Amino acid sequence: MAYTISASGLRKRYGDVAAVDGVSFDVEAGEFFGILGPNGAGKTTVLEIVEGLRRADGGEVSVLGLPPWPRNPRLLPRIGVQLQSSAFFERLTAREQLQTFGSLYGVPAARADAMLEMVGLTDKAGVQVEKLSGGQAQRLSIACALVHDPELVFLDEPTAALDPQARRNLWDVLAGISTEGRTIVLTTHHMDEAESLCDRVAIMDAGRILQLGAPAALVRGLDAPARVSVASGTLPVEDARALPAADEVADDGVSLVVSTRDPGAVVAALAAKDALAGVRIGGATLEDVFLELTGREYRA
Amino acid sequence: MSTYQSFTSLARAMLLGFRRDKGALFFTVLFPLMFLVIFGGVFGHQATAKVTVVAAGPVPLVDRAVAHDGDLAGTLKVVRAASRDAALKKVEKGDADAFVEQSGNALNVRYSVADQVKSGTARGLLSSIAQSANLAATGRPPAYTVTEAQVEDRSLKAIQFFTPSLLGWALASAGVFGASQTLVTWRTKGILRRLRLSPAPVPTVFAARVAVSLGIALVQFAVFVAVAHLPFFGLKLTGDWWLAIPTLMAGVLAFLGIGTLIGSWAKTQETAQLVGQLVVLPMAFLGGSFFPLDSMPGWMRAVSYVFPLRYLNQGMLDVMGRGLGPGSVLVPIAVLLGVALVTALLAVRVFRWDAA
Numbered sequence: 001m002a003y004t005i006s007a008s009g010l011r012k013r014y015g016d017v018a019a020v021d022g023v024s025f026d027v028e029a030g031e032f033f034g035i036l037g038p039n040g041a042g043k044t045t046v047l048e049i050v051e052g053l054r055r056a057d058g059g060e061v062s063v064l065g066l067p068p069w070p071r072n073p074r075l076l077p078r079i080g081v082q083l084q085s086s087a088f089f090e091r092l093t094a095r096e097q098l099q100t101f102g103s104l105y106g107v108p109a110a111r112a113d114a115m116l117e118m119v120g121l122t123d124k125a126g127v128q129v130e131k132l133s134g135g136q137a138q139r140l141s142i143a144c145a146l147v148h149d150p151e152l153v154f155l156d157e158p159t160a161a162l163d164p165q166a167r168r169n170l171w172d173v174l175a176g177i178s179t180e181g182r183t184i185v186l187t188t189h190h191m192d193e194a195e196s197l198c199d200r201v202a203i204m205d206a207g208r209i210l211q212l213g214a215p216a217a218l219v220r221g222l223d224a225p226a227r228v229s230v231a232s233g234t235l236p237v238e239d240a241r242a243l244p245a246a247d248e249v250a251d252d253g254v255s256l257v258v259s260t261r262d263p264g265a266v267v268a269a270l271a272a273k274d275a276l277a278g279v280r281i282g283g284a285t286l287e288d289v290f291l292e293l294t295g296r297e298y299r300a
Numbered sequence: 301m302s303t304y305q306s307f308t309s310l311a312r313a314m315l316l317g318f319r320r321d322k323g324a325l326f327f328t329v330l331f332p333l334m335f336l337v338i339f340g341g342v343f344g345h346q347a348t349a350k351v352t353v354v355a356a357g358p359v360p361l362v363d364r365a366v367a368h369d370g371d372l373a374g375t376l377k378v379v380r381a382a383s384r385d386a387a388l389k390k391v392e393k394g395d396a397d398a399f400v401e402q403s404g405n406a407l408n409v410r411y412s413v414a415d416q417v418k419s420g421t422a423r424g425l426l427s428s429i430a431q432s433a434n435l436a437a438t439g440r441p442p443a444y445t446v447t448e449a450q451v452e453d454r455s456l457k458a459i460q461f462f463t464p465s466l467l468g469w470a471l472a473s474a475g476v477f478g479a480s481q482t483l484v485t486w487r488t489k490g491i492l493r494r495l496r497l498s499p500a501p502v503p504t505v506f507a508a509r510v511a512v513s514l515g516i517a518l519v520q521f522a523v524f525v526a527v528a529h530l531p532f533f534g535l536k537l538t539g540d541w542w543l544a545i546p547t548l549m550a551g552v553l554a555f556l557g558i559g560t561l562i563g564s565w566a567k568t569q570e571t572a573q574l575v576g577q578l579v580v581l582p583m584a585f586l587g588g589s590f591f592p593l594d595s596m597p598g599w600m601r602a603v604s605y606v607f608p609l610r611y612l613n614q615g616m617l618d619v620m621g622r623g624l625g626p627g628s629v630l631v632p633i634a635v636l637l638g639v640a641l642v643t644a645l646l647a648v649r650v651f652r653w654d655a656a
């Protein structure tokens with residue numbers, strides 16, 4: 001089966017820094033693929049190599065069956081790219097940006113308005129990009145990447161610097177474009193984003209892929225305990241330790257947290273004691289996966 | 301088709317960006333125009349009445365000659381003073397170049413040596429008036445005559461000089477800063493990378509910039525000529541003045557080439573701005589934009605030959621200011637196109653898509 005993206009053994013050095021140090025992965029058609037990692041992990045560099053903006057020092061990459069380097073005009077109309085820092089023409093309005101980028105791909109000017117509508121910027125059509133908020137600019141940047149209806153889309157941290165509300169809105173937009181059969185590659189710092197959007201995630205750190213798989217599978221594979229927490233003081237710590245299936249108990253003065261592999265049993269026992277004030281149940285997350293893989297806290 | 305579409309939309313994007321940039325509009329159009337208004341206004345009325353003679357009593361011989369000879373009236377101005385003493389005082393103070401009185405058939409001239417050129421001219425003009433009168437008195441046609449034609453008007457009216465020269469400076473700034481700033485901004489803001497990811501052929505990006513700059517240059521030309529044409533300034537375009545247009549187009553290409561070279565090399569806007577100034581300002585001063593090449597000391601004139609702006613100024617001055625023919629712009633155009641070619645080739649070598 002021909003992969004949409006096939007990369008093997010990619011390497012890139014900047015002086016002493018091995019920005020990408022032997023990265024291999026394949027992306028299938030229609031997949032929503034995430035690259036997750038902290039600052040400096042090498043996410044952008046991997047994308048740049050796959051997009052054809054940088055030449056790898058070593059390794060092989062093919063995109064839609066074509067080599068992206070050197071600049072390949074047959075490949076370019078089929079991919080759409082949102083760069084990490086938005087690239088807009090100065091002093092052009094949102095609509096003019098889309099028209100200009102569109103015309104580079106032979107797209108009729110009328111499509112600009114459809115794109116604005118898709119990312120919810122219709123009322124900002126006549127506003128110059130310099131006057132858009134960070135989130136609006138980010139959405140416009142995504143619209144510019146999609147204006148020519150590409151089969152494969154690269155999004156480099158599309159939700160960086162957005163407030164939680166704007167992030168959720170953007171997730172809806174991204175989920176929408178992915179249902180149209182497009183292949184999407186996205187990088188992010190946010191574990192929750194990768195979990196909720198991506199079919200598969202590559203967790204990267206220091207230029208390498210540490211683990212690759214569906215988010216749920218990664219978390220399950222971790223076999224990490226769930227956490228049940230109630231308000232501090234609801235139950236003495238001793239009593240909590242005696243609960244069935246409780247592995248570890250800690251009270252930080254705000255909440256009492258019970259680690260367990262059977263959250264159902266713990267909650268049932270708490271209910272029997274009428275000690276459910278402020279109960280919350282947290283499963284393991286990709287954050288735990290990262291901690292397990294690197295031995296250090298994830299710092300986005 | 302798609303190439304053409306890319307070209308027009310990129311050109312449109314650049315033009316809109318330029319039009320909405322108040323700073324760029326000011327510096328490329330209004331700022332040089334202010335210089336034209338100031339220089340044209342201050343120096344504009346200097347070259348008219350060239351020599352002034354003052355008379356206290358009647359000087360019919362001189363009056364008659366001035367009344368009948370339009371050329372003479374343009375160079376010799378006769379003013380009156382209340383008394384002989386007052387008239388002589390005027391000459392001493394330099395308000396007039398010579399004093400003249402007529403007693404019988406004799407013209408009596410007194411002058412000061414403060415301005416030898418002017419008093420010399422005054423004396424020459426007055427004695428030629430006397431001689432023509434002598435000749436006329438004999439009643440015979442003159443045996444020897446002198447026909448004269450101007451080779452080149454050395455004492456060009458100020459506006460005839462400043463219009464093409466300040467325009468040259470304006471074109472040089474617009475070309476150098478337009479190209480270098482666009483390139484650096486587009487690179488640092490990632491627009492170049494974004495364009496590289498689009499299927500638009502690379503040359504269309506540059507072609508669009510060239511087209512926009514040529515358009516802006518024509519606007520600068522039109523505005524300059526329109527303002528200089530106002531009666532207050534009194535620019536006169538004669539003969540093949542339209543040859544200034546191909547000349548300025550060659551100039552735009554040369555300055556875009558220089559700007560592209562700076563923009564390809566410079567990493568930040570500040571560097572590009574600074575280097576641009578370091579190129580444009582000395583070039584404007586030594587290339588004859590603010591004062592005529594003819595009035596420079598020899599070594600300066602020799603240095604001026606290294607500045608492309610010199611050729612643009614010279615070419616435009618010849619056809620717009622002096623009314624000379626096509627021959628005068630051939631060398632300037634050739635030099636400017638050569639500069640454009642060399643800088644473009646160099647720029648291709650140092651060009652970078654990426655900030656790092």
Ligand SMILES: Nc1ncnc2c1ncn2[C@@H]1O[C@H](COP(=O)(O)OP(=O)(O)OP(=O)(O)O)[C@@H](O)[C@H]1O
Nearest residue numbers: 014017019037038039040041042043044045046656
């Ligand atoms: N142009 C460059 N020149 C030199 N070093 C670079 C360059 N680009 C990236 N690096 C280095 O390569 C490493 C990986 O950078 P990269 O931008 O790929 O990380 P990233 O995962 O995208 O980080 P972020 O989350 O901050 O965007 C970093 O150590 C960075 O300092």
Ligand SMILES: [Mg+2]
Nearest residue numbers: 043044045084
């Ligand atoms: Mg990055």
